[in-house]
Amino acid sequence: MxxxxxxxxxxxxxxxxxxxxxxxxxxxxxxxxxxxxxxxxxxxxxxxxxxxxxxxxxxxxxxxxxxxxxxxxxxxxxxxxxxxxxxxxxxxxxxxxxxxxxxxxxxxxLPGFTRPSHRPRMPFCVSAPGFFPFLLNEKGLRQATLHKYTYTLRPFESYLAQTGITLSALTPASITDFINTRAETLHKSGMLGTTGALRVFLAYLHREGIIANDLTRSLPRGRAYRQASIPRAISWPDVERLLASVDCRSDVGKRDYAILTLLASYGLRAREIAALCLDDIDWVHDQISIPMRKGGHSTRYPLSATVGEAIIAYLHVRRTDIADRQVFLAARSPYTPMRHTGVSCMVSGRMRSIGIQVARAGSHTLRHACVQHLVEADLPFKVIGDYVGHRHPASTLVYGKVAVHKLREMVIAQGEDVL
The missing domain is CATH 1.10.150 (DNA polymerase; domain 1)
Structure with missing residues (x-):
């Protein structure tokens, strides 16, 4: 060997x-x-x-x-x-x-030898060891949601260790100080997640008698206003420049180009890309199926020539000795199926490499760009929402704020036709 x-x-x-x-x-x-x-x-x-x-x-x-x-x-x-x-x-x-x-x-x-775990321990596993079992068994949360609690509580544990405050000595002032510290680096949506997770954690501590008083009221209840922001999309010329920047001579380039064309053409989510299987592509009828979408429904798209050719080019170099049926595999051994985080990181890295500046760059940026491109093509919002798999019409209406061509028509005194 x-x-x-x-x-x-x-x-x-x-x-x-x-x-x-x-x-x-x-x-x-x-x-x-x-x-x-x-x-x-x-x-x-x-x-x-x-x-x-x-x-x-x-x-x-x-x-x-x-x-x-x-x-x-x-x-x-x-x-x-x-x-x-x-x-x-x-x-x-x-x-x-x-x-x-x-x-x-x-x-x-060595028979019986197992690798010790070097992952960081769960936050508060000593002072509140039953919290994460409580989330899993009593509240029935998924592992992905538990990860969000870990992301929130690990900085909180570090803050308490640095300040020398124990859980039993928590006060509203110390909680407010931690919130103010996190607000310096987190986005508004991140702050909402932080306060929500802390509220659940403090309620659990009070229920278990670890803290004497219920401190959940000391946490501010922030609000996220609908239509308060605009989608983090990039222009369609930037999408074309991103696709043109991929070197399709390499195996990784063929894979990434196929993923990018799927994201830009159909506005798919990263989880839908990662879950796409070989059986979801109907080559006979030129169709591609997205079986399990975020809203609990499925969608079948006509397979465009550009997307089909990109997928075929990748399948020619995709490893055939892998039992997994997912289309897209990791570029390195053991060639496991790509995860949604890998898809998003790949897109983000390729955007940075060609100088595309956008807040929180990732796979969802191309989803926004796809919807914005359809809005600029004057397609009805109901059709656009059905196309990208929006469950509620309000999710699509946010893109009305980026219909610059319609706003321009109103400014130059052609608003009657627009309205």
């Missing part, structure tokens, strides 16, 4: 001659079964070679002794390769270069 990823026979012999040589070769075989690229395998083997030298130098003679030396090896690796790190993200990346291959190899070499 090593011969598939290393050209030099001397290098292969040196790997096999190491004390951990059999375990390293077995690990390489597992990576190859996951279709891992050669460059990644070589990087992992290089780290495992250093781990072999490290444990041999420490006098380790049995495989079951290896887990006790993993943390020390990670610290040794970081001291050698992490001098350039400037942020926590940089430090985490360097640490994973050493920890990840070692722990994965030990999972294969």
């Amino acid at each position: 090593l011969e598939r990823h290393f050209r030099s026979l001397k290098v292969i012999d040196r790997i096999r001659a190491q004390w951990l040589g059999p375990q390293i070769e077995r690990y390489v075989q597992s990576l190859d079964e996951l279709h891992t690229g050669t460059a990644t395998i070589q990087q992992n083997v290089r780290a495992l070679g250093h781990f072999n030298e490290f444990v041999v130098g420490r006098g380790v003679q049995r495989l079951d002794q290896l887990p006790d030396h993993v943390d020390a090896f990670v610290s040794h690796w970081f001291a050698k390769h992490g001098k350039w790190c400037k942020s926590a993200q940089d430090r985490a990346a360097i640490a994973s270069q050493s920890r990840l291959p070692v722990e994965r190899m030990l999972c294969l070499a």
Whole structure:
């Protein structure tokens, strides 16, 4: 198996001659079964070679002794390769270069060994351990909603730790101070989510007797006014420039171009792109189905020639040895289906790369651009709402504020025809 990823026979012999040589070769075989690229395998083997030298130098003679030396090896690796790190993200990346291959190899070499979880712990898991089970079991919230509570409560926990305030010593003043601090960085919608999550958390603390008084009234109840903002769309020339910037000669370029054409042509959401399956495309009748939309309904579109050609170009290079039926796969091993966050991040990154400036750039920006393009084509709002899958007509009416061509007609004294 090593011969598939290393050209030099001397290098292969040196790997096999190491004390951990059999375990390293077995690990390489597992990576190859996951279709891992050669460059990644070589990087992992290089780290495992250093781990072999490290444990041999420490006098380790049995495989079951290896887990006790993993943390020390990670610290040794970081001291050698992490001098350039400037942020926590940089430090985490360097640490994973050493920890990840070692722990994965030990999972294969030692029966019963499981990788310890390095994810950050849930907020308030010590002082209020029953809160997230309460959200899951009593309130019946989904995991995606629990993530939003984590996003809110983790900064709140950090704030309490920095100020030295315990939950039992919470006061309206301390809560107000935290809200004011978060308001410096969060959008209005983010502040509404923050106060809502805190209100549920404080009510739970009072119910469980962790705090003596009900502090939910100390949280302001913000309001989001309908039609108070305009959609964060980009102009259609910018959409065309975004599509033209994709290099379709590469496999990733073919995939991203197909995703971008779907977003711009049909105004799909990122979750709908990620959930799109091979069976949803009817090549015989030139149709594409979006089965589970946000409003609980489904939509069937005619498959345009541009979108169909883009999808076909990607399917020609899409891996055929993957059992998943989702159309779009990750670009790296183990080639799992793309998630909606990956779709949005891809769009955001490509917009930044060509200098498109828009607030909160992402996949939804192209959805707004699609609707705005239809509004400028003078299509009725009911037709537009049905086309993009809006459940309520009010969701479509917000785009009336970007119908600049109609407003211009009114300004130049042609408003009677417009109205």
